[in-house]
Amino acid sequence: MLPGLAMTPGDIAIEGGLVWSGPGQHHSDGLVHIRAGTVVYAGPREEGRVPPGTPRLDAAGCTVLPGLIDAHVHLTTNSDHHHVIASDVFRGQVSKPAKLLHGLRNAHRALAAGFTTLRVMGHRGAGETELRDFIDEGLAVGPRLAVAPWWITMTNGHGDLFYPPYTPREQWDTADGIEECRKLVRLQARAGADFIKVMASGGMSKGERPSWPNYSIAELAAIVETAHELDLRVAAHALSAEGIRRSLAAGVDSIEHGSYLDEELAIEMAERGTFLVPTMSFNDWCQREGTLRGLTAQGVADLSEAHDRTLKSFTLAREAGVNVAMGTDSSGTLCPFGAHARELELYVRHGMSEEEAITTATTNAAALLDRPDLGSLRTGAVGDVVVVDGNVLTDIGRLAQPSNIRHVVRAGRELSGYLRAVSEALDLQEAEHPTRAEDS
Numbered sequence: 001m002l003p004g005l006a007m008t009p010g011d012i013a014i015e016g017g018l019v020w021s022g023p024g025q026h027h028s029d030g031l032v033h034i035r036a037g038t039v040v041y042a043g044p045r046e047e048g049r050v051p052p053g054t055p056r057l058d059a060a061g062c063t064v065l066p067g068l069i070d071a072h073v074h075l076t077t078n079s080d081h082h083h084v085i086a087s088d089v090f091r092g093q094v095s096k097p098a099k100l101l102h103g104l105r106n107a108h109r110a111l112a113a114g115f116t117t118l119r120v121m122g123h124r125g126a127g128e129t130e131l132r133d134f135i136d137e138g139l140a141v142g143p144r145l146a147v148a149p150w151w152i153t154m155t156n157g158h159g160d161l162f163y164p165p166y167t168p169r170e171q172w173d174t175a176d177g178i179e180e181c182r183k184l185v186r187l188q189a190r191a192g193a194d195f196i197k198v199m200a201s202g203g204m205s206k207g208e209r210p211s212w213p214n215y216s217i218a219e220l221a222a223i224v225e226t227a228h229e230l231d232l233r234v235a236a237h238a239l240s241a242e243g244i245r246r247s248l249a250a251g252v253d254s255i256e257h258g259s260y261l262d263e264e265l266a267i268e269m270a271e272r273g274t275f276l277v278p279t280m281s282f283n284d285w286c287q288r289e290g291t292l293r294g295l296t297a298q299g300v301a302d303l304s305e306a307h308d309r310t311l312k313s314f315t316l317a318r319e320a321g322v323n324v325a326m327g328t329d330s331s332g333t334l335c336p337f338g339a340h341a342r343e344l345e346l347y348v349r350h351g352m353s354e355e356e357a358i359t360t361a362t363t364n365a366a367a368l369l370d371r372p373d374l375g376s377l378r379t380g381a382v383g384d385v386v387v388v389d390g391n392v393l394t395d396i397g398r399l400a401q402p403s404n405i406r407h408v409v410r411a412g413r414e415l416s417g418y419l420r421a422v423s424e425a426l427d428l429q430e431a432e433h434p435t436r437a438e439d440s
Contacts, residue, residue, distance in 0.1 A: 008138055009037020010412035013050040014385060017059030019043075020393065021377040022066075023359050032064060034383030037411035042377040057407055057414065063392040065358065066377050067116030067143075067384025067410065068399075069365035070340045072235075072256055072277045072327025075118065075145070076103035076126040084333050088206075091123075092167060100127040106330070107131070107142040109338035112402065112419040114386030116410050117144040117365075117374055119327070121197050121235075124150040124170070129192040141418060143410070144384075146194040146369055148235070152184050152223060153199040157214040158237060161205045178222040181215075185226040195369075196227045198252070200236040201243025210239040210259065210306060213246055220250035233370060235277070239306065241265060248274060254325065254368055259306045261313035266320035275323045275368045278314050280350075281343040282329035283307035285336070314350055325368040326361035341399035354396045385409040 012034050019030025021042045031045040033054070041049060050056070076099035078090050085094075094102075103126065110118055122128045132145035153159035155174045163169075175184040185196055200220060202212035215223075220236070227234045228251075236247040239259040247255060248268055254275040255261070261269075261276070269276060286303050317324060328343045329335055347357040366375030373382050387407035390398045398404045408415050 008413075009383070010055075010414075011035050012055050012057065012383070012409060012412050012414060014057045014059050014064055014387060014407075014409070015045055015050075017062040017064050017387065018391060018393065019059075019064040019377065020066075020355075020358065022363055022375075023355065026393070030059075030064060032377055032385060034385070034409070034412040037383045037413075039377055039379055039381045039383050041379065055414070057387065057409075059387050059406070061389065062406055063388045063390065063398075064377070065114070065386050065388065065392065066362045066375050066381070067386055067408075068114050068340070068361045069117040069119070069326065069369070069375060070110065070115050070328055070330065070343075070361070071119040071254075071325045071365045071368055072279050072329050073106075073110070073118050073120055073337070074123070074329070074331040075106055075120045075128055076100055076123050077106065077332035078102060079105035079109070079332070079337065081333050081336060087332060087334065088162065088164070090332060091162060092164070096126050099123060100131060103128060103131060104140070104142065106337040107135075107145070108419065108422065109336075110330075110340060111141070111143045111408060111410070111415065112405065113338045113340055114388065114399065114405050114408055115143060115340050115361075116384040116386070116408070117146070117369070117371075119195070119235075119365075119369060120145050120147045121151070122147050122149045124173070132194075133192075141415065144374075146371075147192070148195050148197040149188050149191045149193050151197045151199055151237075152181060152188075154214055154219075156208075158199040158201065158203040158205065158208060161203075161208045178219055181219050181222045182226045185223055185230070185232070189227075189230045189232060193232055195233045195235060195253075196223065197235045197237065197256075198223050200238040200247045200252070201240040203237070203239060204303060204306065211242075213240055213242040215246065217246045217249045220246055220252070224251045233368075248272060256327070257310065257329075258313050258317070259309045261316055263316055263320070266313075266316040266322055269317065270321040270323075273323065275325045275364070276313075276317045277325050277327035277368075278310060278317070278347075279327050279329035279343075280310055280314060280346045281339075282331065282335040283310055284342065284346060285339075286334060311350060314347075318351055323364055323367070324360045325365040326357075327365075338402070339400065341396070344396050345400060348396045354393050357396055358392065383409060383412040
């Protein structure tokens with residue numbers, strides 16, 4: 001940590017530039033004033049509003065946004081982009097302490113890209129809840145983390161099939177039947193869960209198919225009921241239409257991926273208020289560069305249909321009025337941390353306006369997390385801000401280039417100096433890899 005960089009909440013004023021406070025709320029020559037880590041004013045610039053002695057940032061020529069939220073990441077995955085490791089090898093052969101150190105590097109990459117909150121699909125025992133608490137207590141620099149300590153999956157389900165048959169299973173790596181499912185929710189709550197992740201369909205791992213549903217409605221309903229009793233929301237990995245249907249019947253809060261969503265299910269999601277987290281950029285990266293990132297040519301081909309279906313599902317969801325929350329599925333070298341804004345570029349390319357796309361990573365994602373204090377610049381919101389060179393409301397691609405991220409503020413503390421100081425170790429220039437949607 002740099003000398004003098006205290007991670008206690010701070011005071012700061014961000015002056016000038018285009019301040020985007022939330023959907024439809026723009027101030028062309030704006031001011032954001034943060035006191036003790038909380039926004040106390042966001043609006044037109046006014047002389048005399050900020051007390052003398054308050055640190056100030058000049059945002060002229062920039063867009064000032066709330067700190068961005070990525071609602072689907074796998075944090076403790078390979079961070080060494082010069083040493084590509086297949087996901088199954090990394091998962092099975094890298095120690096848990098090493099995974100946590102990789103996770104810290106990934107967290108720094110995300111923060112440097114302006115993503116001040118991450119919703120983490122956790123890996124059991126890798127220390128992600130402890131890292132969350134260290135960051136929250138000011139003992140480490142990083143984005144805010146909302147963590148599911150582990151998934152809930154059935155025997156021979158997605159997640160269980162991540163691991164080869166010879167890999168020893170630990171107790172509660174799988175849960176079968178209503179009572180085991182209930183108990184695993186309770187165990188994860190005791191382990192510090194912020195939300196619960198359940199595998200409700202197959203995926204693309206060896207030996208499974210995305211068309212397979214996982215869990216009965218009764219099992220899923222037991223998971224949802226138990227989680228909701230503990231004030232925990234439920235995210236359902238669901239690719240297949242049947243997996244989505246069962247998840248909706250059980251009352252999950254979000255569908256992750258939703259690749260085989262159809263029109264009828266999209267309408268039901270909109271009526272129920274269920275969120276969709278599309279994770280379009282994962283398949284996009286795999287299709288463009290998969291063989292350079294640890295996939296075989298056959299693996300890339302196998303993902304092709306899911307990629308095409310995800311684009312179709314995204315359109316169906318938008319047409320039905322489904323709440324979309326931005327999530328990338330960032331995972332090691334396959335979908336690199338620091339390139340999160342690629343997801344927003346894809347949203348714009350496939351029909352959203354820039355403002356709609358930004359809303360998915362702010363207001364909508366905050367609603368999914370049940371954190372009304374995140375994702376906006378309004379009085380009482382947390383003081384997380386990203387200052388981006390140029391007008392992001394007319395060119396979403398500006399977010400994708402690290403050189404355009406002028407300032408990152410977390411809880412009123414400007415962190416760009418710290419992030420620059422560790423950039424050589426983090427090798428942030430890897431994120432300069434072309435990520436603009438028109439490159440695909």
